[in-house]
Amino acid sequence: MNLGSIYHRMSEQYCYCLDNEQLIINIKTGYDVDKVYIIYGDPYDAGIMGGNERWNGQKEEIYFKKRLKNHIWWTTTLVPKYKRCKYYFELHSGEECIYFFEDGFYTEEEMNQDGKTLSYFIMPWMNPSDVCRTPAWVNDTVWYQIFPERFCNGDPSISPENTLAWHTGEIRSFDDYYGGDIKGIRNKIPYLKDLGITGIYLNPVFEAHSNHKYNTRDYKKVDPCFGTNDDLRCLVDEAHAAGIKVMLDAVFNHTGSDHPMWEDVLKNGQNSKYADWYMVNKWPVTQGQDTRDGRYYSFAFAEYMPKLNTNNPEVQEYLLDIIRFWIDTFDIDGLRFDVGNEISHSFLKAIRYMTSHMKQDFYLLGEIWHDSISWLLGDEYDSVMNYPLSTAIADFWIYKNRGRETFEYDINRCFTMYYSQVNDVLFNLLDSHDTNRLLDKAQHNLDIFYQQLAVLFTMPGSPCIYYGTEVAMDGSYDPDCRRCMPWDEIVAGQKDTEINEMKKLISMRKTFQSCKSRNFHFPNDIPKERVISYLKIGEQESIQVYLNCEEEAVTIPCDNDASIIYSRKWTSSPDGNGMLEPNGILIIKK
Template sequence: MQLAGIRHRPESEDTAVLAAHQLQVRLQTARDDVAQVEILFADSYLWQEGTTALERRIMQPGLATQGNQYWQTTLTVPTNRVVYAFLITDTIGATVGYGEGGFFDDVATNWQTVGNYFHMPYMHVSDAELPPAWVKETVWYQIFPERFANGVRQNDPANVQPWGAGRVHRDSFYGGDLPGITAHLDDLAALGVNGLYLCPIFTSPSNHKYDTIDHFEIDPHFGTKADFQALVDGAHARGMRVMLDAVFNHFGEQSPQWQDVIKNGEQSRFADWFHIHGWPVGRDPKTKRLNYETFATGAAMPKVNTQNPAVQAYLIDVTKYWIEQFGIDAWRFDVADEVDHGFWRALCGALRAIKPDVYLLGESWHSSQSLVGNGQFNAVMNYPLTQPILALFNGQLNPEDYVGKTNLELMMYRQPNQQAMFNALDTHDTPRLLTTLHGQLTKFKSALTLLMLLPGSPCIYYGTEVAMAGGADPDNRRCMNWQPDEQEQQVRQFVTRLIKFRRQQADFLATSQLTWTIDGHCLILTRTDVEQTIQGRFNLGAQAVSTVSGVSPILTAGITANEMAPGGFELTVA
């Protein structure tokens, strides 16, 4: 038995309080090394006084990564207190106990020693911070407001270009605004999305608005607060939630706080709102380096000192304002992994106090267990789960490695949080899906389908539904195509059917068992429970393969005459 492959950490992603008296437990072992895992558990007080006996349950093998196997079960604990340990049997029949003190011999006296058990002193559902139930049922639609639709010409910037004209540059303006989004809410409702994620809408000199000047005001080129309220009300009337984007890692250089620092130097009342290491602020004449911290290396985005109580109070007031005054449903926080955890706990606690079902999402490009739970976010943007899909369909990752990487990411978070992870194949920060897949529409449809079959809350980037192309920023921020040709309209019809399927099966896809099979060059993802089986079969080879006989798929791509072309898929429900 490979003891080095065995791991469990209580009160981490390895345990999840699902409800009162319900604790989900995971154990990691080396792959292909263990035949069975039993968990022994009891209320520690009742067990030690002899009024209850240890219970035993066989754990089920779940997902496997490239090197590890995960085992899982859900315990029902009448008193909300529990101690537990694992009895592990390897493939040749050898056994070992495993608990808080490490490994111990499988003999009766050791199983009677409470110090050998992991402890969950009390299962507080409030501490579990379960994500809002509505999130796992949501299909998001991300909008870059400056490029979605121009609803009011009177608020256009002076240097506005005709819609969609010319090559997109970093300083291009096309006049997209909030009334333009509101005017297209019926189109979005017809598409089937039920969550709108808006990139920043606050006062800013740029087209992207990630260099905020005033967090309490709508950028005048986007409209007014009345326009925003109309958008929120219109979205809510159509069953859509609204998520705003906040940039609290840094301010724009034109913000009044930073301008006061520029003007008054060390005497500025905002001097300690930023990370400043020399005066006057600027570049050191010798090293040519900035003497203040920024987002990345951008001099125009000075980093905010979120450990300052005055800064914390200001930013918390910002987020509360847009919830209390306009009724938004969620916040996405930019560069969340570069902001201190203490601030996030203070902010998230304040928002949950005024809106218990608020969805709080952090931006991170890597696995970020430290940001999820523990008083912080419900979820993060799940790039480590979604980006391997692109590599898979581009032939840069073989199916075996794809499955291992994906399963690893699925085990990074507690199941309730995994259900709320924000899953997107393209965003304003990445090349567009069609371009990444070299214009291959069949693979494009297959990748979207695989995304929709995975746990999490999926997101469509504006224009993806009509197969818009675009390379790296700023090319991925082209104007929305409101006049799709026949092929693009067919893509929209496909995406509409896919979203309808996802929303109809949302509860099932959040909780059903997930298994992978590799059959030649086909990757098969199966989701099952006691009542239903959903299966996606994807051809990742260079040659066509036969379709599954005797089954009528509900969605397909690349299938003709009972053959599935390279990059194609078939989706079945039984």
């Protein structure tokens, strides 16, 4: 047995409370392990620990597992009667049996050696206040990300003086303005509701001298080119009336270089009352080049976005006041934190405490592109932008030599990184304002484009589409991924086919609970290397997803009593079977 492949600890995603009653325990092993048992019980079943007691727990086999590239992930759910749990593992590989405790591995003889004190894994107490709780509404939400400057121009009178004519083609300049604003978004609320959207994520809307608004000048004033604070409140109210939640972008890692606090630092140097509010290393502060010389820290070496010191209690209180203002003034439902992995953990804990008392189901989302378990333990973010999932999905179509098992391994990795309740609210996306657009990723193949969307809408978590994805908008990397929305073509009906396809996917997601379920596995029941097959299991029904990524058609068995809920390039036959063409999709209700 390869002991080096076996891992468990009583923390993070390996042992955690799902709720007040249920305890999730996971263990990772190599593929040589055939069976895993857990022996568990109350720590005090045999008396007070440390005496001469002989503790014996209840033995159960762990049946549920997911396959990773080099490991098997075994998972079980326990319901400790007295809210405590003491446990160890029994592992089998062929005829070999080994026992796994907190301090290592033992044979049965070693485990039963006279005088040996065994170091069990122990969950000391399932405190309700320590349970990671995520807002339930997020799992039911279909998000729509809007880059305000390029979505819709509803009031040309407030557009910047240098605004260009609305242009739906390639964008080459980082600095152009096209006049999108909040009134334009308000005008399109009926369009979003008809599409099936139930959540809007807005890129920054507060005053900043750029088209992207990530260099904030005033956190409490909507940028005049977008409208007024009253306009934003009206947008939220109208969205709520349409059954749509609203999430704002919180840019708290840095400010703009024209923020009054930073201007005070530039003017007064170390004597500024805000000298410790930023991260200045060399005085006096000089301007005119990027910050690779280390004179002060900024976002991505950009001198016009100096980094805030979120370790400073005064900075924390300043930003907490802004969040209170946003919730009280605009009645928003969540915040997405820009550069969410560089903000201090102490500040995020303070945010979580405050917002949970203002709005119990408030949603906190971090922009983190990597493994984020440190931020997702229940006292900071609820969720992160699930870029690992977008990479896992894209890679299967990029690497044509990869088989279906690789897809399975990569997807399973994404959903064994965090708690189950976090998986329910992960912010799943395929593209954004920071990446090239999905159509570009799919190499302009619409069939592959919709195959990847089919995966997005059948994964655990909360799917988000970037504005324009519903009409298969094109666009390469920034700034081209921020093209103007083609409203003239949409109004003229030229995008009806694409919009109707998106409506089908959104309707499927909202109709079938199994699309949202965290329970899934890969039966790999079609003997073709590049035919993806996975089963989603819900409380009300189950669905089976088939994606043909082969270069030839494949036969898919389809029972007569199965209901087809979404398909592309699928031809059924009277005997219940059918042909799925290359790049085709078949999703059936079981």
